[in-house]
Amino acid sequence: MIKAVRGTRDLLPPDTALWSFVDETARAVFRAYNFQEIRTPIFEDTQLFSRGVGEETDIVSKEMFTWEDRGRAQSEKGQLITLRPENTAGVVRAYIEHNLQTRGLNKLYYIGPQFRRERPQKGRYRQFYQIGAEMIGPPTSGSESPARDAEILELLATFLDRLGISGWTLQLNSIGCAQDRANYNEALRNALDPVKSRMDPDCQRRAVTNPLRVFDCKVPEDQPIIEQLPRISEFLDEPCRKHFEQVQEILKSVGVPFTLNDRLVRGLDYYSRTAFEFTHGALGAQNAILGGGRYDGLSEQLGGPKAPGIGFAIGEDRLVLALNRSAEEMQSKPDVYIAPLGAGMDRESARLARELRHQDLMVELGDETFRLKKSLETASKLGARFALIVGENEIKADSFALKNLATGEQVSVPHSELVERIRPNS
RNA sequence: GUGGGAGUAGCUCAACCGGCAGAGCACCGGACUGUGGCUCCGGAUGUUGCGGGUUCGAUUCCCGUCUCCCACCCCA
Numbered sequence: 001m002i003k004a005v006r007g008t009r010d011l012l013p014p015d016t017a018l019w020s021f022v023d024e025t026a027r028a029v030f031r032a033y034n035f036q037e038i039r040t041p042i043f044e045d046t047q048l049f050s051r052g053v054g055e056e057t058d059i060v061s062k063e064m065f066t067w068e069d070r071g072r073a074q075s076e077k078g079q080l081i082t083l084r085p086e087n088t089a090g091v092v093r094a095y096i097e098h099n100l101q102t103r104g105l106n107k108l109y110y111i112g113p114q115f116r117r118e119r120p121q122k123g124r125y126r127q128f129y130q131i132g133a134e135m136i137g138p139p140t141s142g143s144e145s146p147a148r149d150a151e152i153l154e155l156l157a158t159f160l161d162r163l164g165i166s167g168w169t170l171q172l173n174s175i176g177c178a179q180d181r182a183n184y185n186e187a188l189r190n191a192l193d194p195v196k197s198r199m200d201p202d203c204q205r206r207a208v209t210n211p212l213r214v215f216d217c218k219v220p221e222d223q224p225i226i227e228q229l230p231r232i233s234e235f236l237d238e239p240c241r242k243h244f245e246q247v248q249e250i251l252k253s254v255g256v257p258f259t260l261n262d263r264l265v266r267g268l269d270y271y272s273r274t275a276f277e278f279t280h281g282a283l284g285a286q287n288a289i290l291g292g293g294r295y296d297g298l299s300e301q302l303g304g305p306k307a308p309g310i311g312f313a314i315g316e317d318r319l320v321l322a323l324n325r326s327a328e329e330m331q332s333k334p335d336v337y338i339a340p341l342g343a344g345m346d347r348e349s350a351r352l353a354r355e356l357r358h359q360d361l362m363v364e365l366g367d368e369t370f371r372l373k374k375s376l377e378t379a380s381k382l383g384a385r386f387a388l389i390v391g392e393n394e395i396k397a398d399s400f401a402l403k404n405l406a407t408g409e410q411v412s413v414p415h416s417e418l419v420e421r422i423r424p425n426s
Numbered sequence: 427g428u429g430g431g432a433g434u435a436g437c438u439c440a441a442c443c444g445g446c447a448g449a450g451c452a453c454c455g456g457a458c459u460g461u462g463g464c465u466c467c468g469g470a471u472g473u474u475g476c477g478g479g480u481u482c483g484a485u486u487c488c489c490g491u492c493u494c495c496c497a498c499c500c501c502a
Contacts, residue, residue, distance in 0.1 A: 001475095006493070058500050062427075086502085114502080119427070121495070123502080130502060202499080216500090268501095277502095288502060315502030341460060376462035391460065405462070 007118070007126025014327040018320050019129075021330055022163065023111055026131050026314075029159045030109045033151070035133055038108040040090035042115075046080035052089035052302055054269025056210070059085045063116040065126075083115035088270070088295065088311055089302070091134045096304030105137035111316075122321075123286035129316035132292075136299070136309030144296065144308040146243050149274045150250035152310055156278060156290065157256045159314075165322050168289065170257065171277045173264040174244040175212075176236050178272060178297060184235040185211055195225050215263040231262045240273060247274055270295040274310065280322045289322060290314035335361045336402075336422050337379035340368040341391035349390045352400075352418075359419045380405050386422055 004010060011019060030037075050060050065083040084090055087110050100106050111131045118124060135152065137143040153170065160168050175181060188211035196207040203217040217226060236244065251258055258276075266275045275293035283289065292312025299307035336356065340349040346368040353365045364382055366375045372389070379387045389401035402421060403410040413421050 003475095003493075063500085116501080118500075119498095120493090121497085124500095128502065132502090213500095266501095285497070286501075291502065313502055318502060339461090372460050373458075373462070378462085380462045387462080389460075393460085401460085403461075408462085410461080 005126075007120040009125065009127075014331045015320075017330040017332070018323055018325065018327050019316070021325075022131070022316060022319055022323070025162050026109070026111065026159060029155060029162060030133065032158075033107070033155050035107040035109045038091060038094065038110050039112070040084075040087065040094055040110065042113065043081050043083050044090055044093065046082040048089050048093055048302070049082055049085060052092065052270060052298060053086065057268055059116060059268070063118055065115050065117055085116045086114055086268070086313060087112070087130060087132050088134060088268075088298070088313070091311075092136065092295075092298050092302060092304070092307075092309070095136055095307065096299060096302060100136075101138045101141075101305050101307060103137075105135060105141035105143055107133070107135050109133040121286070123283055123315070123318045125317060130313045131316050131319075132311060132313035134309055134311035136307050136311075139306060139308055143310075146246035146274075147250060149243075149247040149294065149310055150254070150256075152292070152312060153247075153251060153258070153276065154254050154256050156312065156314075160278070163319070163323060164325065165280070165319070168278050168280050168322075169259055171261040171264050171279060172248070172251075172258045173232070173261050173275045174236060174240060174273050175232055175265065175271060175275050175293075176273065177240050180232070180235050180237055180240060181212075181272070184230070184232050187230050187235065188212070188214070191229050195228075199225060212265045215265055226263075233262050243273060266291060266293050270298040270301065272296050276312075280318075283318055283321060286315075286318060288315070289318050331383075332362065333383035333385065334364040334379075335384070335424065336386040336388050337364045337366060337375070337382060337384040337405075338388045338390060339366045339370070339372060339375035339379065341372055341375075341389055342368060344368070345390050345392075345395075348395055352388070352390060356419060356422065359423075361419065361422055376403070376405075385424070388418070388422075 027037075046064070046066050049064060053060050055061070064085055067081055068078040069081050071078045091108055091110065094100070095106065109132065112129065113127050114130050115127055117126060120126060133152070133155075135143060135148050142148065153172075157170070176184060189207075192207045192211060192214065196204050199207065199222045200217065203214055203222050206213040206217065214229070215226060217223075233241075248258070248260075264275055264277060266277075271293040273294040273296065277291045278289050279287045280289045281287070290312055292310070294308070294310045296308040298309065299305060338349045338353055338356075340346050349365060349368070353363045356363050364379070364384060366378065370378070376387055384405060387403040387405055389403065391401075394400045397412075398415045399412050400415065400418065401410055402413045402418070
């Protein structure tokens with residue numbers, strides 16, 4: 001048997017109803033904040049990610065699905081192509097390619113699959129889905145303003161609330177401007193040098209390769225050492241510190257709760273200043289439901305104009321896990337099940353079904369070879385509100401037996417009154 | 427990529443020390459020829475993930491492999 005390949009999966013009904021609910025809620029929220037949809041290609045030039053996301057990140061160094069496209073001529077070298085592991089780089093590429101800076105502040109969102117070649121586990125797949133948004137534009141468009149950071153975070157809180165997801169925590173940090181990070185990295189290395197030999201081997205490795213990552217060490221014995229390390233907050237220059245304070249002030253003013261976490265580090269190279277993560281308790285080791293931050297230098301890094309931006313990506317797979325709702329109840333149910341009764345009734349039923357469906361009713365259509373018992377059984381199983389019996393008597397009288405499947409009550413309804421009697425809330 | 431656990435009917439899971447592969451739910455038919463849900467009766471369902479090995483005999487033991495789950499790494 002041919003099976004879905006490792007780390008990929010089929011989303012089937014009724015579960016897909018949950019996904020639709022999430023997608024539709026997201027679109028509604030984005031609309032309220034005046035975001036517009038962008039769709040970028042699923043694969044891109046490999047260089048976009050190595051330069052944008054960062055050569056040294058795990059994503060680029062070991063998790064990308066990359067292949068060499070065939071060259072035009074036999075002899076010609078092919079281009080390296082990569083399935084997108086995230087979508088921010090693609091959006092910024094499109095921003096540059098289409099001169100979107102001429103539009104001022106761009107507020108863009110996307111919903112779609114991303115690909116990372118990781119070992120699968122719960123809440124982590126090789127093809128996974130992200131709902132994300134980016135606010136990007138020239139500095140004069142206000143793209144750098146702390147008001148934008150706060151707007152994004154408030155949008156996220158609203159979105160999670162509208163989905164009915166409770167128990168989330170917003171972890172907030174500022175990782176400073178490029179210069180701050182360089183200074184901080186330097187200070188961290190100096191602080192780690194004399195003590196790192198006492199640390200867990202894995203943490204030692206981080207101390208050398210990427211000192212910021214030391215804060216992710218979970219080994220209990222190393223915590224006292226980590227506690228003593230300098231904090232990024234002490235290295236923020238005046239504008240950065242002020243920016244961060246203003247973000248917090250707006251959040252307080254709109255009533256979005258947050259927790260400052262100066263150990264929060266984001267994995268992608270392009271982040272600067274505001275960094276955040278929403279976590280959720282019920283997800284096991286993959287507790288980050290979404291993450292994001294500022295990327296003020298990304299556009300320039302990709303050869304574009306100065307275009308500060310802020311964005312986030314939500315792990316939709318994880319969001320659906322955290323969604324404490326049954327797919328069953330989410331599924332929409334037919335308003336009416338039409339039960340054709342006996343030879344020739346399929347064609348009469350088809351006409352009725354067409355008529356009702358054109359009135360925007362949800363109609364399921366049976367089969368004239370079914371016995372009435374089986375039709376009614378099927379109708380209740382589908383959760384239809386009514387069964388409409390279409391037999392010879394009904395056709396002659398042009399009046400149909402309409403059975404309320406919840407109460408069992410059955411009445412004969414003239415053809416002209418059917419829509420009115422079946423329509424919900426009427 | 428590393429370490430560990432699991433894989434048996436559509437689903438959830440049994441099967442003692444190696445001895446005829448089972449139950450509940452779901453499904454189908456009937457009791458009831460134009461009336462569902464409740465009840466009763468009957469029915470079908472399997473490459474025991476896959477491949478090899480040991481054995482008279484393997485769901486069971488061994489090896490390999492695939493997939494999922496958990497943890498690590500890292501991230502959404």
